[in-house]
Each structure stands twice: as structure tokens, then as C-alpha cells.
Amino acid sequence: MTESDGLLTACAVPPPPGSEADLFPIRVRGLKNAFGPHVVHENLDLDVRRGEILGVVGGSGTGKSVLMRAIIGLQIPEEGTIEVLGSPITDARDDDDIDIRCRWGILFQGGALFSTLTVAENVEVPLREFYPEITDELRHEIARYKVLLSGLPAEATSKYPSELSGGMRKRAGLARALALDPELLFLDEPTAGLDPIGAAGFDQLIRSLQQTLGLTVFLITHDLDTLYEICDRVAVLADKRVIAVGTIPELIATDHPWIKSYFNGPRGRAAMAAAERNGALGTSGDQA
Ligand SMILES: Nc1ncnc2c1ncn2[C@@H]1O[C@H](COP(=O)(O)OP(=O)(O)OP(=O)(O)O)[C@@H](O)[C@H]1O
16 A cells, blocks of 8 residues: 555554564563453463464453453553563553554454444544544545455445445454554454355455465454464463464364364364365464
8 A cells, every 4th residue: 555655654663673573573471361359361471473373262251352452452461561563562551552553453353343434434543543644535545445455345435334244344344454554463253253155255365465464463263264274373272371372283282171172073173174175284383
């Protein structure tokens, strides 16, 4: 998006090439999150590598969304540190204090679109917030480009969220997440509620955008097909921490009971058979 490149330089100050922050755009150490006596995370560590799609899985209530919220500064941890693109998120007083918010895009569950705004107006919200000085014409053009990039037809720009299917709403949410040309993309259950064909199409869209735009993707999902098809590595949340990170074959080789039952259950086996047919299984990773 050449028109916006110059504008975004003001916001995005990349870490030095080869630095830790460059190699690992998200680094979490010793994280503790709790709601009163309910401890969700304790001593949680995680490194996300630049340019990977990291799938984040775990049973319901293990704290996948809370982890994402902590990384983007919406949940203040009781202990630990979080660095995103070299910036210490845990030192921020509130999310307005985080100067790298313009370098990530977020697709929340359900899209979280403003119902009274059209798709294009939704995409324009972050542009207005971070770049109030750009002209209306350029803002409209950037929004239209992001809508098309997300696989929606041009007509969708003037539609309201209530006029879209669930799959189209996800794509509109993705268009808004891409509005500022982010380096990091956070996706919370992006294929939840989509039919299998729509979900597969969304997976391929994410993979193709990640490759074309060089994104690093933090992807929470329960969708085994998504894990097999597009994730480079998978982080497993259990016992209040990340118990393992690796490719799926590496995770299957571990002996944690939850991991074994997750990947070796009937759905896991079906997803693996489909991935083997497509040649989608990866090779490298490590155990936490
Ligand atoms: N604002 C909050 N106040 C109190 N407890 C909360 C709050 N947000 C999350 N929790 C609790 O934290 C735990 C983790 O929630 P979280 O939504 O992160 O789980 P999850 O792994 O994303 O679950 P799911 O897969 O079902 O979406 C849950 O027990 C939840 O009830």
C-alpha cells in the first residue's frame, strides 16, 4: 500500500535487525494473571517468532483470550513481563500508553464491528484515530483496498454489519485489523461459527496474507483443521501455563495427557488424515 507507507513510518519504529525483539516480536516471561482468588496463568512463558503463524490451543477456560488480552495491554498481569516488538507492555499505565498499538491488528471473536458504521467506515476507525491528518479521499481509498484485500467484493464497503453473513463479517473485521499495515495480527477464534468451506477459505486467506504481508500471527483456535493447514507451530495452554510449543508432530510425540487426547481423538485423527493428504505437516519447534 504505497500511499500509506510514508504515513505509517511515523508510527512504526522497527527494532534493530537481528535483535531479540526483531526475532521474537512477542516475549512473555513469568506471567501471572488472576481474577481475585482465581489464578488463570502462573509462571507462563512464551516466545513468538517473527513471521510465524502460532496457533494457541487449550481447553475451555485455560486462558487463551486472557493471554491475548494481556499481550495487547487490555489485562494487567499480577506478575511477569510482556514485550511486544521490543516495547514493555507491562510497564504501560493503560492501553493509551502503549505506543505500538498501531503496529498490530486484532480480530476479536465475532468481529466486534461497530453496527452503526458501514464496513468501510469500520475500517476507517483506526485510520482516523492514528492518522487524523490524512485526507478523506486517501482514507476512503485505503479502506476500500483493505476490504478487497480481505476477500470481500467492492459492494461490501457500503454495507452495514447486519447486512453481511457471518463469514463476511469476519472478513470485514480482518479488513479493519489490517487497516494500519500491522506487523502483528491477533486472531481470536477466526473460524468459529463458519461452515467448513468458509472456514477453509478463511484459513487460506490468513495464510496468503501472512506470506504476502510478512505478518506474525497469534491465532487462538479450537479448529484442528486450521492448526494443521496454516499454523507453523502450536502453543498449548494447560496447568496455568504454556506446557509445550512446537509443530504438531512434535506435540503428538510428547506424553502430556491433554495433548495426546486432543490430537489423537477422532477429530484430531480426521484433521491429521486431511493434512497428510494435503502435505500440510511442518517439522521444527521446541517443548516448553
Ligand atoms: N473479566 C473477567 N473476570 C473474571 N474472570 C474472568 C474474566 N475474563 C476471563 N475470566 C476467567 O478467566 C478464565 C480464562 O478465560 P478465557 O476467556 O481466557 O478462556 P479461554 O481459554 O479463551 O476459553 P474459551 O476457549 O472457552 O474461549 C475463565 O475461567 C474465565 O471465567
